[in-house]
Amino acid sequence: MDPRTPGAGAPASPALFELAPADEAHGAGLRNMQQLIELRWYAIVGQVATIGFVHFALDIELPLVTMLGIAGCLAAFNLACLVFWRPRQEVGDLALLAALLVDVAALTAQLYLSGGITNPFLFLYLLQVALGALLLPGWAAWVVVAAACAGVLGMVVSPGPVTIHANPARGVADPYVQGLLACFLLTAALAALFIGRIARILRDRDARLAALRQQAVEEEHIVRMGLLASGAAHELGTPLATLSVLLGDWRRMAPFTEHPDLQQDLDEMQAQLERCKSIVTGILLSAGDARGEAPAQTTLATFLDGLVSEWSATRPVCTLDYRRHLEADVPIISDSGLKQMIGNILDNALEASPDWVGMEVRLAGGDRQTLVLEVSDNGPGFSEQTLANFGKPYNSTKGRPGGGLGLFLSLNVARSLGGRLNASNRSPGGARVVLELPLAALLPPQPDPPDPDADDDE
Known part of the structure; x- marks a missing residue:
């Protein structure tokens, strides 16, 4: 044996x-x-x-x-x-x-x-x-x-x-x-x-x-799109500046100064031009890592309120049901990528449900260390195929070129911040997209504690 x-x-x-x-x-x-x-x-x-x-x-x-x-x-x-x-x-x-x-x-x-x-x-x-x-x-x-x-x-x-x-x-x-x-x-x-x-x-x-x-593979796809977007933003700078100069000249010309209606049209054109400039500037800042170059410290409530106010002012939404459940405000670093990601999610909800879009924000998890942002709509909801391939590029039921890139980019921004993005259908109808982010990814960097040995040496 x-x-x-x-x-x-x-x-x-x-x-x-x-x-x-x-x-x-x-x-x-x-x-x-x-x-x-x-x-x-x-x-x-x-x-x-x-x-x-x-x-x-x-x-x-x-x-x-x-x-x-x-x-x-x-x-x-x-x-x-x-x-x-x-x-x-x-x-x-x-x-x-x-x-x-x-x-x-x-x-x-x-x-x-x-x-x-x-x-x-x-x-x-x-x-x-x-x-x-x-x-x-x-x-x-x-x-x-x-x-x-x-x-x-x-x-x-x-x-x-x-x-x-x-x-x-x-x-x-x-x-x-x-x-x-x-x-x-x-x-x-x-x-x-x-x-x-x-x-x-x-x-x-x-x-x-x-x-x-x-x-x-997905990150390589994002890099290619980022290079194209950055190049397009640089190219658009010159024509936008030219249009701004032309609008300024038109304001001083007799046909426009004598007709208030034309002046109102010029004001609207100027506002849309400024919005285009803002979008181009945002693309260039994102390509250059805006957080590293020009960090802006704010608070979570201020960041979310400003984002919602800007988004609702520039979109034809009938009702935006915005609910913020924060027991205490916390300081964060404003992140342009996060702002664009939430805007993409809201845009998708608005396209599916122009009459009503809901947005609820809360802190969850242990010690309230996870930011949970839920965007809902009353549209037709996601198809089974869309849910099965959620987050994949060009996964969309919109039937147009480039559809599905918004959620694809949003998912990868969430992943880069250590979070996740989930989608589901609501009962009896509509869709829901839930963003979960660790709050630590948005907090400002903490200063290093003083070195007692350094004080002794002095």
């Missing part, structure tokens, strides 16, 4: 999975190392239990001191892995390969001392090979295969101190057959349990990589 048997029925160590949560901040390599550490605890418990059963119950003389010493060394190695990898964020292929080679070496030593090639638990090598093929790149997996083959060949060439005699005619009563059945059940159960977990970890990693690739 083989003391390497991974302790069927031994409880898993609950603290093991607390050493690092399986979240986005930790890599798949670290989580795979955790699985190997847990599997090794099973193996150590199984070794000790099997040594005692074989030596005392089956009366097979085993070198107890040496075999228990190997189990102790394996336990010490596992504790070292637990301490060393606990604060780490990622585990490389070489570390996983080294851990598996240690397991193969320990299995070889225990098999050599407890029957060698005649030990029915010889097939536990296949579990190590399967783990290597799943966890490691091709070259490293073949290193594990070579190590396992070397161990088997070594026991063929140099038999150990114990020989187990098989008598299959006795059926289940034969200790060798019992060990063979136990080996099969353990290998099948552990393979299903741990390889299933590891496969799930790898699938999660692939899903995250696919999401990151998609995000990179």
